[in-house]
Amino acid sequence: MAQYSRVRGSVALLRLTNPPVNALSAAVSRDLERAVRSACADSAVRVLVLRGHGGTFCGGADIRELAGLVDVPFRVGVSSLVALVDAVEAAEKPVVAAIEGVALGGGLELALGCHFRIAHGQARLGLPEVTLGLLPAAGGTQRLPRLVGFPAALELVATGRDVSAEEALALGLVDHVTDGDVEEAAVEFARRVADEPLASRRLSTRPPPRPADLDTLLQVALERAQRRARGALAPVACVQAVRAAATLPFTQGLQLEQELMAALLPSNQARAMQYCFFAQRIVGKWSLPGGANWRNSPARAVSRAAVIGLGTMGRGIAVSLVRAGIPVVAMETDEKQLRVVTAMLEREAAKQRRSPDSYLQLVQFTLERRDLGDADLVVEAVFEDLALKKRLFAELSSSCRPDTLLCSNTSALDVDALAAATRRPELVVGMHFFAPAHVMKLLEVVCGARSSPVAVATAMQLGKRLGKVSVAVANCPGFAGNRMLKPYVEQASFLLEEGATPQQVDAVLEDFGFAMGVFRMSDLSGLDVGWRVREEAGLAGPTVPPGESARRRHGCRYSPLADLLCEHGRLGQKTGRGWYLYEGPGGRAATPDPWLHDFLDQYRRRHGLRPRRIDQQEVLERCLYALANEGFRILEEGVAAGPEDIDTIYVLGYGWPAHRGGPMYHVAAVGLPAVLSRLEHFRRLHPDVPQLRPSALLRHLVAEGSPPISRWRELLKGLRSQL
Numbered sequence: 001m002a003q004y005s006r007v008r009g010s011v012a013l014l015r016l017t018n019p020p021v022n023a024l025s026a027a028v029s030r031d032l033e034r035a036v037r038s039a040c041a042d043s044a045v046r047v048l049v050l051r052g053h054g055g056t057f058c059g060g061a062d063i064r065e066l067a068g069l070v071d072v073p074f075r076v077g078v079s080s081l082v083a084l085v086d087a088v089e090a091a092e093k094p095v096v097a098a099i100e101g102v103a104l105g106g107g108l109e110l111a112l113g114c115h116f117r118i119a120h121g122q123a124r125l126g127l128p129e130v131t132l133g134l135l136p137a138a139g140g141t142q143r144l145p146r147l148v149g150f151p152a153a154l155e156l157v158a159t160g161r162d163v164s165a166e167e168a169l170a171l172g173l174v175d176h177v178t179d180g181d182v183e184e185a186a187v188e189f190a191r192r193v194a195d196e197p198l199a200s201r202r203l204s205t206r207p208p209p210r211p212a213d214l215d216t217l218l219q220v221a222l223e224r225a226q227r228r229a230r231g232a233l234a235p236v237a238c239v240q241a242v243r244a245a246a247t248l249p250f251t252q253g254l255q256l257e258q259e260l261m262a263a264l265l266p267s268n269q270a271r272a273m274q275y276c277f278f279a280q281r282i283v284g285k286w287s288l289p290g291g292a293n294w295r296n297s298p299a300r301a302v303s304r305a306a307v308i309g310l311g312t313m314g315r316g317i318a319v320s321l322v323r324a325g326i327p328v329v330a331m332e333t334d335e336k337q338l339r340v341v342t343a344m345l346e347r348e349a350a351k352q353r354r355s356p357d358s359y360l361q362l363v364q365f366t367l368e369r370r371d372l373g374d375a376d377l378v379v380e381a382v383f384e385d386l387a388l389k390k391r392l393f394a395e396l397s398s399s400c401r402p403d404t405l406l407c408s409n410t411s412a413l414d415v416d417a418l419a420a421a422t423r424r425p426e427l428v429v430g431m432h433f434f435a436p437a438h439v440m441k442l443l444e445v446v447c448g449a450r451s452s453p454v455a456v457a458t459a460m461q462l463g464k465r466l467g468k469v470s471v472a473v474a475n476c477p478g479f480a481g482n483r484m485l486k487p488y489v490e491q492a493s494f495l496l497e498e499g500a501t502p503q504q505v506d507a508v509l510e511d512f513g514f515a516m517g518v519f520r521m522s523d524l525s526g527l528d529v530g531w532r533v534r535e536e537a538g539l540a541g542p543t544v545p546p547g548e549s550a551r552r553r554h555g556c557r558y559s560p561l562a563d564l565l566c567e568h569g570r571l572g573q574k575t576g577r578g579w580y581l582y583e584g585p586g587g588r589a590a591t592p593d594p595w596l597h598d599f600l601d602q603y604r605r606r607h608g609l610r611p612r613r614i615d616q617q618e619v620l621e622r623c624l625y626a627l628a629n630e631g632f633r634i635l636e637e638g639v640a641a642g643p644e645d646i647d648t649i650y651v652l653g654y655g656w657p658a659h660r661g662g663p664m665y666h667v668a669a670v671g672l673p674a675v676l677s678r679l680e681h682f683r684r685l686h687p688d689v690p691q692l693r694p695s696a697l698l699r700h701l702v703a704e705g706s707p708p709i710s711r712w713r714e715l716l717k718g719l720r721s722q723l
């Protein structure tokens, strides 16, 4: 796990070895500590270089231990890592960290214990513990501010953002960056510093910097963390721990860090966030009914891509491709959109500290379909209209190379119908990006009935290359994410009919931790999007069969409230009014609108609905259980392979709070029998709402004694699977 060898006579080269990411399990930490002590005791050694095996320094503490997934008490992992970092820092001979790949979490804390840090130009460094519901508890919150100052330390610890080697150098986090061989550079560096005094290099003994505005800075950071945390404990604990570095001596700061960690480690929030971490890895291990899977189906190389349509979605997709270094041919007729995408690329280049030209030269704008001919993969991102898309797919099928993959960014339409319009249905898949596509980390890869393994593998792999988490789902209206949104939005509308207000419903959902309540979200994305879909489905507008009552469709309860707002020209933020009032068209600040409240009163009177007081619990249960119930149906039908897929989609694509794990994790945590009983209760009260009828899978799981969520995937394999 950790050995040392002597190089160039007096340099001890220690190699941390625990593939795939050299995680510091308790055993590995102890082993490395022993190796450090032996090297220090070796009289032939003057200086130590510490590196990781296999091109990566260290991915941090072993999360499986912290999450209680292996048979090692989590406190043992923490204390072994703390002891290791302390031993490294206390070494009487200089220790140089040679960082390549990543130094994350406990890995970076280990590097902070070293006296010098050399990084490869491609390395990434960070303290992502907050994303696991934790904080850096091997001295990271105390050493980092002593090295890079409070503003940077507060930001890095509280957000978990990782930085490039270049930024690390600018922050003072590393001493030197090399684009050559990091081991050679570190050994060379080590020989130069072998005789340097170490006192000032031990961060624990350094006084923390004290800018004049430190108190204000700490207060602002704490308030910001509280505001942004939306109920999550870890970001606030992170700021509290870093603040201790300003107010307490090192050992007492460390003590507080440990106490905060001891409170976070066993918390439900940390469990939920660690579940999310592993869920996001599980979803990469896709399989298809024929036996093809992520292991046996290689992806095709994508060295040139095309994007059709540079509206909101298309331009985000184009930017993502360019950022990943993939040349893009972008087809768009509206010149205004070309200017927008050019400006976006310039901004992105500046963010990545690249020249604008390095990005702009990767894009070729065109009006001609023949220019797409050479692409390995085309992503269509035109208007959401099935007939239009089918025509386009038919044309692409004739004009593109026979092996070009044809992908659609549709958010709900039938991928099999698009495939059927081509002469290569096996090379058609859905690639459903989420807006803004260059920011959101989720990609739903929609596998059509005839999509080939290579098409699925290529789309999944491309998502990863773009820095996204790809989740494979089967083709059905709305796929997994948008399909589950429907009953959730419907319940919210029914609650308005029964007496709630948009701000009441949103406040409950935002208190739960959602980035945005359902009505604010609907205003942001535009009420007309759903209106168009409902019109196409014969639920709204001129296509509704004559004689259908306003509040019923196909014999079931229907709320026409959103349709009525659209008819009044209230499309959300873009028109300056929707469920809320905004400063003007395009405004962002939502305020309650007296017009809307009058409108709701009149609506209720017109339909003889007597408003009642609705409490928070009812809002939460009806919205969230209806959504999760649809999730069970999706699992039952094999549209998604497991609860991890649904939870990943909701956390990364729909603002579900990670500290609550995702909808399926949430209902499992509440208890399936309790959820079933509440759904049965609501179903009795609303017999004309089929979405409240508990799904067969939920009943089945309850009948089986509510197995833990980690077992559902296996149990589902026995059911009908489309994946």
Ligand SMILES: CC/C=C\CC(=O)SCCNC(=O)CCNC(=O)[C@H](O)C(C)(C)COP(=O)(O)OP(=O)(O)OC[C@H]1O[C@@H](n2cnc3c(N)ncnc32)[C@H](O)[C@@H]1OP(=O)(O)O
Binding pocket: 020, 021, 023, 059, 060, 061, 062, 063, 064, 077, 078, 079, 081, 082, 102, 104, 105, 106, 107, 128, 129, 132, 134, 135, 136, 137, 138, 278, 281, 282
């Ligand atoms: C005292 C306590 C102090 C500190 C606490 C900590 O250090 S908490 C851990 C902090 N570290 C992290 O959060 C990093 C997590 N890992 C990653 O971000 C990525 O895995 C990484 C290292 C950037 C590599 O990414 P890549 O895309 O190359 O691989 P992938 O994510 O698919 O991971 C490969 C397999 O490794 C497993 N794994 C990754 N990190 C850890 C870890 N720290 N502990 C345990 N296991 C880890 C991951 O689950 C994958 O496993 P697999 O079975 O192949 O799905």
